[in-house]
Amino acid sequence: MTRELTNVETREVSYVTRAANRRKFALLKRDIPASERHEMPEADFAGEGESFPIRKPEDVAAAAHSLGRTNQDRDKVKRAIIRIARRKGPAFVAQLPETWKDELGITKGDMQMPKFQIAAEDLDAILSEPVENEDAIVAKYLGKASEGAQGTMRAALRLLNAAGGEVKPSTLVEMAKAAMEEAETEEEAAKRKRKEEEEEAYKARKRKEDEAEEAEAAAKRKRKEAEEAEEAAKRKRAAADGKDDDKPAFLKRKRNEETPTMGREKEAVAKSDHERALEARLEKAEAALAEEREQRLDKAAFDQAGKYGHIAGASREDLATLIRKVGTVKEKILKADEKTTVTASELLTEILEKNEALLAQSAIFTEIGTGVGRPGGAFDQVMALAKGLLTKSGDGKMTEAQAVTAVLKAHPNLYADYNAEREAMARGAH
Numbered sequence: 001m002t003r004e005l006t007n008v009e010t011r012e013v014s015y016v017t018r019a020a021n022r023r024k025f026a027l028l029k030r031d032i033p034a035s036e037r038h039e040m041p042e043a044d045f046a047g048e049g050e051s052f053p054i055r056k057p058e059d060v061a062a063a064a065h066s067l068g069r070t071n072q073d074r075d076k077v078k079r080a081i082i083r084i085a086r087r088k089g090p091a092f093v094a095q096l097p098e099t100w101k102d103e104l105g106i107t108k109g110d111m112q113m114p115k116f117q118i119a120a121e122d123l124d125a126i127l128s129e130p131v132e133n134e135d136a137i138v139a140k141y142l143g144k145a146s147e148g149a150q151g152t153m154r155a156a157l158r159l160l161n162a163a164g165g166e167v168k169p170s171t172l173v174e175m176a177k178a179a180m181e182e183a184e185t186e187e188e189a190a191k192r193k194r195k196e197e198e199e200e201a202y203k204a205r206k207r208k209e210d211e212a213e214e215a216e217a218a219a220k221r222k223r224k225e226a227e228e229a230e231e232a233a234k235r236k237r238a239a240a241d242g243k244d245d246d247k248p249a250f251l252k253r254k255r256n257e258e259t260p261t262m263g264r265e266k267e268a269v270a271k272s273d274h275e276r277a278l279e280a281r282l283e284k285a286e287a288a289l290a291e292e293r294e295q296r297l298d299k300a301a302f303d304q305a306g307k308y309g310h311i312a313g314a315s316r317e318d319l320a321t322l323i324r325k326v327g328t329v330k331e332k333i334l335k336a337d338e339k340t341t342v343t344a345s346e347l348l349t350e351i352l353e354k355n356e357a358l359l360a361q362s363a364i365f366t367e368i369g370t371g372v373g374r375p376g377g378a379f380d381q382v383m384a385l386a387k388g389l390l391t392k393s394g395d396g397k398m399t400e401a402q403a404v405t406a407v408l409k410a411h412p413n414l415y416a417d418y419n420a421e422r423e424a425m426a427r428g429a430h
Helices: 022-028 057-069 074-088 098-104 120-128 134-141 147-162 169-180 186-244 260-305 316-327 344-365 378-393 400-410 412-426
Strands: 332-334 341-343
Touching: 057 074, 074 098, 120 147, 134 147, 186 260, 260 316, 316 344, 341 344, 378 400, 378 412, 400 412
Parallel strands: none
Antiparallel strands: 332 341
């Protein structure tokens, strides 16, 4: 006669006889309530449908003893029990049946193995067992990926699932982000380096300026203190001289006799000399800094003037002087549109650049048809590109001059080559 077991929630056992299976019934009573099972991670179940739960070391022995009563793939469940025990540590491995330990070659020394370890014989089993909802995960996130990519990610999912008991999902996400993060490009690195160097140079200049200002303020304070001490000494000497006239002769001080007050006065004068020397050094340092600043501004103006080679009537040195002088004007100027305000330096730069562009264009066209440049040289290339641009435009709105200007802007290297060829022709080169 058989009776249905009640208050037992394992899916592996349906009916047992209490008389013949008392030991098995005792093991089944170790079962974990459904409410607690739902809170356990999926990686702690060796069977399907939240079956064969392993939460405590003794659950390993219970799962192993219940293996003979399941309708699931027993070898698969067995491998899962072993894998979970190894993942959870030596206390769980110790609960495996002795026959299983002998099969795996596990000794007492092996009980000290790390908490997580994938044995070589378990790797194939791990890679062959799909993760729960694996197809849905791949379809959702890798639906458009190739079969090779999908297969690789399936294997990765199964390996991650094997380590899921120890590694938090958030950790896996951060690791994936770090692995896929793009490296900084050379251009970005160079730009960052230039910015850092400019910031360091600015900080160094600021420190020097602050130190100079502090030193100057300290020198002024010292000078003021010395002047006050000297005035006080003068007043004391005058008072002392006036009092001596009323004293008896034997109490009068000799004119050249030194007193404690006079010693302090001399010390104050010596300090004043030291402060004046310090002030002289500071003035010299300030002059050197000012000269260096002026030299930098002169060089920048000279370099800027070199860009305007087609502007006649002024040498590069004259243009540099003009740029420097205008740069000292700080007031804003209202442009002709009565909306925009610019500095005098900005307005001058705009005027020079526009005239340079027009004059450069004019220089090109004065030589069209005169054979400037060698056949196939920069000039011919510019004209060929301009002709192609006119043909492509086709609307008749673009002039040949506009086309040449557009080509020179798009190909500054051709303009440089053209200038080189023109200079070579002037020197008689062929």
